[in-house]
Amino acid sequence: MRTYILRRLLLLPVIVLGVTILTFALFRIVPGDAIDLRCGISCTEEQKRELRDQFGLDRPFYVQYFDWLTGVSRGHLGETVFGEVELTKELRHRLPITGELLIMTVIFSLILGIPPGVISAIRPGTPIDWLARFVSVLGLSIPGFWLATLFIIFPVIWWNWSPPTFGRGFVPFFDDPWVNLQEFMLPSLALGLATAAGIMRLTRSSLLEVMRNDYIRTAWSKGLRERTVVWRHALKNAMIPVVTVLGLQVGGLLGGAVIIESIFALNGMGVLVLQSIVTREYFIVQGITFLAAIVYVTVNLAVDITYAWFDPRIRYT
């Protein structure tokens, strides 16, 4: 177990570095940079060259990359070309927004995914199973960004209500929990519905598989109640594929946050990365993908480690 974790930990920086190098390379193969976009046609080539020289954009790629890397080791994740926006400072007010969005999304998808999946699996073939499966295919098919748009327009038409974010901006949870929850309720639902549907289907099929095991038959023949057999014995094992997929979904959710944040006017990391891609502020994009990759790799390592807890038969050698 320890060697396995160690090996994975050693691989972690390799993958994270790979992500940053790929981001770096991706943006460097294209002509045109932030200077081009900022000055537009108002600058002469001469002025642009001077600006590039001043902000170090004319240096070789690898020098710029190592420069950025040294910055990261000192806690500077990256900044815009002119240096007026610094990512490490931006994080302070953007990270809580994206963080809360993602945490609530995961909570929603677990609440809406696991119980229906379990009910569907222990009563296969019944109308409730049929309904749960139909709703889950529906949930997988409705694009989150369309749902989000509907979530905004229909409450306005029907009840003249819109999320308090429009107008008030982000309200931290501890300032006003009620307003804060109103702000994050619909975005997390829109973002989490597809994940919930996926989790429901996975819980169902995985639980059905586990229920065929011998140790479940033993639990039944001991005369345990259905609730104990399902929730205590079977579900724990059935959670392995669910947790795996949830871990892999983290990347998708981070990406989905880009769309959902911009629809709901939540000024988080997603909005920043979208703006930075459009304005070619490489270093900001770079810093954000760096953070996202760390989160993704760590979550998936944690997922691997939890396997042993869910199923004690699993040992890493």
Add this chain to the structure above:
Amino acid sequence: MAREVAVPVELEEMEVERRTPMRRALHLLRRHPLGIFGLVVIVTLVVSAIFAEQIAPYDPAAIEFDQLQSPTLAHPFGTDRLGRDVFSRVVMGSRVSMVVGMISIIIGVTGAAALGILSGFLGGRIDNLIQRAMDVLLAFPGLVLLLAIVSVLGNPDATFREFLSDKTPIPEGSFLGIPKFLDALIVSVAIAIGIVAGVTRIVRGAVLSEKQNVYIEAARAMGASDFRIMARHILPNVFALVVVLASILLPVAILAEAALTFLGLGLPEPIPSWGADLGGRNREAAQLGFWWPVFFPGLALSLVVLGFNMMGDALRDIGDPRLRGSGGPGGGGGGFGS
């Protein structure tokens, strides 16, 4: 007495023999009403994509009507913020979705199958290299990777675009009835890169288990080269899996295109994409209560994805006996797909 019994048994055996794979598939589909529903949606989509010009009553790009008219007989889905007929845009959008989705899937899945087979079969250093590259791709937040690739490939000065327009016979203007086809192709390539990593993983896994079979050893003993074994033995055996993956990923690709275009980085303006209709000015209008310009394109998009998902479920049931009848122990089995 014994003969009388034997006759119906014989008949039944003949019945079974006459069940060609095609008929078996049809029979199974009949047992999967949701699969049939999916098939109907897909057929509608394909018909609408092929005959879009004939079905659409107006030019989807023409700005010729009063803005934001609510649905009427003349405009069943109303008109949008710019005064275009929403119904015509939804119909033309089906072609755009279909073409972009198909191109992405063909490029992405073919590439992934090749990488997966190489990686799984050859193993060793090549396997390690390919898998670490896929690790890196997977560690990107999906949409951010797509956005980055699109903004890189789609750049007007990008060498990739120059290469496509100068060195290949791909037309600069409209093709297959899609204006600015080159841009659509570039977006497709980006989506293809986005799906490669996941598919490569799955194909590699299948190849690893296929490799254990004795017939591979036999082929090798007979002096078959690595390439021959991969092309003649491994590929046909993972082909069904690849097709199922393609059918599962087609709706994913369609959604990806819509999402990119919605954010303004996908297909450029004259292309009538559902994603474009969902965003921009229409969304601003929707917040003021004009719901139809965003409602109908989104509904079409959801229906198409739903159709493919249901069809995919049924296909998986039919194609992979291991997943079939997961109705559970004593649960009567079957039911409706999945």
